[in-house]
Amino acid sequence: MPYDVIIVGGGPAGLSAALALGRARKRVLLCDAGPRRNAAAEHVHNFVTRDGTPPEEFRRIGRQQLAAYPNVDVRDAQVDGVEGSSGAFRAAVGADTVEARRVLLCTGMIDELPAIEGFGDLWGHAVFQCPYCHGWEAQDRPWGYLSRAADSSHLLPFALLLRGWTRDLVVFTGGAFEVPDEAALRLRSAGVRLETAAVARLVAEGQRLEAVELADGARVRCEVLFAHPPQRQVGLVGALGLALEGDGSVRVDPMTRQTSVAGVYASGDLTTRMQGAILAAAAGTHAAAAINAELTMELATSGAL
Template sequence: MAENQDQVFDVAVIGGGPAGLSAGIALARALRSVVVIDAGEQRNLGAESVHGFLSREGMSPRDLIAAGREELTRYGGTTASGFVRSASREEDQFILAMDDGSTVTVRRLLIATGIVDELPDLPGVADRWGRDVLYCPYCHGWEIRNQKIGVLAADPHSVLQALTFRQWSADVTILLNDALELSAGQAEQLAARSVQVVEGKVRELDVTDDRLTGAILDSGVTVALDVLVVSPAAVSKANMLERLGLEPAALQEGPGTRLETDESGRTSCPGVWAAGNATDVSAQVITAAAAGLRAAEAINADLVLADTRRAVEAARVPAGK
């Protein structure tokens, strides 16, 4: 980041996805000096389009990010490319160490780095992630409606996944993959909704002409599929905060980690907020953007109080002192 090393920003937003850019724009419109630092590794860049975002339905994720960056700079915000290696505190400021050796000094931090999806160790899954290997029904359900949908079991939550995807297709199969033993109640639920159950471990995916056609079991049997639903571990990317004593916590609802915050996005570390998938791993694009806006409002309010305290202290000093 080749910015003025002497400049002190009011806020640095680490992560330039929907949450980070939404916050950055709100802070810039509040006349705060803000820099959004982004490494260009948003979670949804592999997807073809954005869904569930009012007025932006079907828009390319890259186009959405580009539009957000243009809006940020239009209001006077700064964008910077690169990784933040670490963050440390010096009195009432934070020093960010960048991967190019430069540093950025800021008064407040917003972490919007998102998460990394750690996919099942199954040949073919990573190559097809975001296309016909999916996770979120509300992101992709309409596009895969009435297709042959397989759910790769990982834990008891996979039963709810199968029942949920049944809303979009009458042809849903849960592949137990030697990872799940159904209870009598679960088996009854699946049968009542006509969800097929396949036992045995999945060996690899069957792909023809760059299109998923099935899942191949260890037995050699191929289960015909158009789509495979998996349960990735959602792992935080906020390791740069370790020197501040802020570490991601384990998820309660599945494998993975996240930053814990209050409703405004405030973390347990004074001066640090988090928004988007960094704290809510299930947040979609529009809800991540809303969380960024909410955090920006809280950060600006915090800075207003800090600025007021400074003004009061300055006013109490007799003239000439």
């Protein structure tokens, strides 16, 4: 007997989708392979009822709540490939082949951290991507924003956004691009300093950031650094040949969350740059509702219900 839906990825998007599909009496298999986007973070913030919860605890509660639904199976396993077509997919899960009518990808994104000394060790502790997630705890401290050439059009609005949490802000371009005069002027008028030299390393004491060291050895005091490293999709997304948007996110129909491949849906970070746990959870519920409506109509009219 095939599963109705196989969900690949057990972060907020996948857990939330499994809950909705489980409650809709669908047979669901949720597979999760482990490393998740916020693995390095100490707490999940900005998720109502879960503000301040450690990421592992967040997932534990999600799985505990799924355990109440016997029609939902959860496996700690990687999905290595998916073949077939809508109504009759076959997924390679570890050594097994699992059949499912629909596939929902909630595989997140992989952050490709730059090779700056100290960056990887401080990611999730003093180097963050989102001020809504980690700004409150570090408010009024010396902050930096390490911008990339690819994000240069985003530099001004993001730097001005950060000013909402601190007056002490330095923007680092790492020598990678020129900041237009008008943007530099607006940064200065907002009290934001600009450092255009290449960044040599992050100076830290344990997981506490102290300064950003520039190529000439000068140190700029900085306790929290924001950055948006490039992201890539997991291999399964490429293997399925899904159409992508220009920013690399998976293209989905806004109403149904179906991808360019019939019967394959996607929710969460892999589909958007508006990334956050509660947004991913909501998108998971959205996809679950769309899949359930379609499947239920199909099963009811074919006499399978």
